[in-house]
Amino acid sequence: MNVVITGGAGFIGSNLVHYWLEHHPEDSVTVVDSLTYAGRRESLGDLSSSPRFRFLEQSIADATAMDGAVRGVDLVVHLAAESHNDRAVAGPLPFVETNVLGTAILLEACRHRDVPRFHHVSTDEVYGSLALDTPTRFTESSPYLPRGPYSASKAGSDHLVRAWHETYGLRVTLSNSGNNYGPYQFPEKLIPLAITRLLRGGKVPIYGDGKNVRDWIYVLDHCGAIDLIAHQGRIGATYLVSAENERSNLDVVGRLLRQLGRGDDSIEWVPDRLGHDRRYALDPSRLRQELGWRPGVTFDEGLAATVEWYATHESWWSPLVAPTPGASA
Numbered sequence: 342m343n344v345v346i347t348g349g350a351g352f353i354g355s356n357l358v359h360y361w362l363e364h365h366p367e368d369s370v371t372v373v374d375s376l377t378y379a380g381r382r383e384s385l386g387d388l389s390s391s392p393r394f395r396f397l398e399q400s401i402a403d404a405t406a407m408d409g410a411v412r413g414v415d416l417v418v419h420l421a422a423e424s425h426n427d428r429a430v431a432g433p434l435p436f437v438e439t440n441v442l443g444t445a446i447l448l449e450a451c452r453h454r455d456v457p458r459f460h461h462v463s464t465d466e467v468y469g470s471l472a473l474d475t476p477t478r479f480t481e482s483s484p485y486l487p488r489g490p491y492s493a494s495k496a497g498s499d500h501l502v503r504a505w506h507e508t509y510g511l512r513v514t515l516s517n518s519g520n521n522y523g524p525y526q527f528p529e530k531l532i533p534l535a536i537t538r539l540l541r542g543g544k545v546p547i548y549g550d551g552k553n554v555r556d557w558i559y560v561l562d563h564c565g566a567i568d569l570i571a572h573q574g575r576i577g578a579t580y581l582v583s584a585e586n587e588r589s590n591l592d593v594v595g596r597l598l599r600q601l602g603r604g605d606d607s608i609e610w611v612p613d614r615l616g617h618d619r620r621y622a623l624d625p626s627r628l629r630q631e632l633g634w635r636p637g638v639t640f641d642e643g644l645a646a647t648v649e650w651y652a653t654h655e656s657w658w659s660p661l662v663a664p665t666p667g668a669s670a
């Protein structure tokens with residue numbers, strides 16, 4: 342199969358490219374990535390020498406480039422996006438341009454080139470915020486209630502993908518996952534920010550009261566779910582991807598402090614982010630029952646692997662670390 346992975350130089354995308362080439366030795370992968378601050382060729386290692394790998398430095402918002410990129414392709418897995426909430430609050434327009442307009446342009450290219458299958462990678466944030474003191478979780482039929490520019494732009498992209506299916510018959514699947522962690526994540530997000538600060542002897546900033554809850558998944562478990570859904574998911578269907586691992590930011594940072602032999606005095610409390618969602622939690626029953634997916638690692642195993650990766654890949658992250666206003670998840 343010829344597969345296009347958009348955003349393949351980003352965090353989840355680069356993990357997915359490595360995963361895909363390893364698990365599908367008969368496939369070729371083309372990465373489409375415009376290399377924003379979040380896109381890193383280094384994350385794709387020495388793949389350039391592989392005859393099964395191609396890199397196109399293009400924006401998904403470039404209609405001519407996308408028309409060429411998806412020609413003759415069997416599957417598009419779409420991850421390219423602006424993805425950082427703090428940046429969205431500070432400057433929302435790039436989020437609309439890439440996540441909404443860029444997705445529409447990519448969908449149009451896939452429609453005109455009759456791409457047989459399109460998988461869209463999205464987030465639990467489109468469903469809004471849950472209260473801390475309820476057991477409620479999001480399901481595939483939860484209403485869309487995005488509260489910030491990032492989640493609203495991702496919600497817009499989800500609606501466009503469904504519209505291209507309903508209106509033009511494009512064969513799509515969608516997945517919405519919780520917060521990912523693992524290798525190659527830009528150190529502006531909570532877990533790599535905390536690890537890199539601690540490895541340098543610094544403090545970890547935590548927003549507000551630290552009680553905000555996220556549903557954490559190890560990135561390679563997410564890649565396995567994307568692979569399964571893109572191949573076997575029902576056309577038109579959405580699948581929630583969750584390892585059912587709800588943790589407060591304080592809990593996450595506490596585990597990292599213990600793993601790295603540091604105490605609570607390494608926490609720096611900072612004022613809360615504007616419109617900071619309180620809790621996300623996903624019910625992955627459909628994915629488990631229809632496709633038999635299960636996560637492969639526990640949270641502590643995934644965290645230990647992540648700490649180990651950052652401890653041994655300082656050359657990857659050291660050019661990226663700069664003073665940041667707060668830890669975010």
Ligand SMILES: NC(=O)c1ccc[n+]([C@@H]2O[C@H](COP(=O)([O-])OP(=O)(O)OC[C@H]3O[C@@H](n4cnc5c(N)ncnc54)[C@H](O)[C@@H]3O)[C@@H](O)[C@H]2O)c1
Pocket residue numbers: 347348349350351352353354373374375376377378379380381399400401402419420421422423424425439443462463464465495517518519520521522527
């Ligand atoms: N990280 C998470 O926890 C998480 C959770 C759920 C869903 N998602 C979704 O998964 C996808 C990937 O997230 P991530 O964390 O890897 O993001 P990331 O910010 O690490 O990577 C995004 C990639 O997209 C590229 N990109 C940005 N604008 C582009 C454009 N106009 N054209 C082409 N490439 C462009 C960037 O260069 C980068 O390589 C996103 O769609 C995001 O919404 C992420």
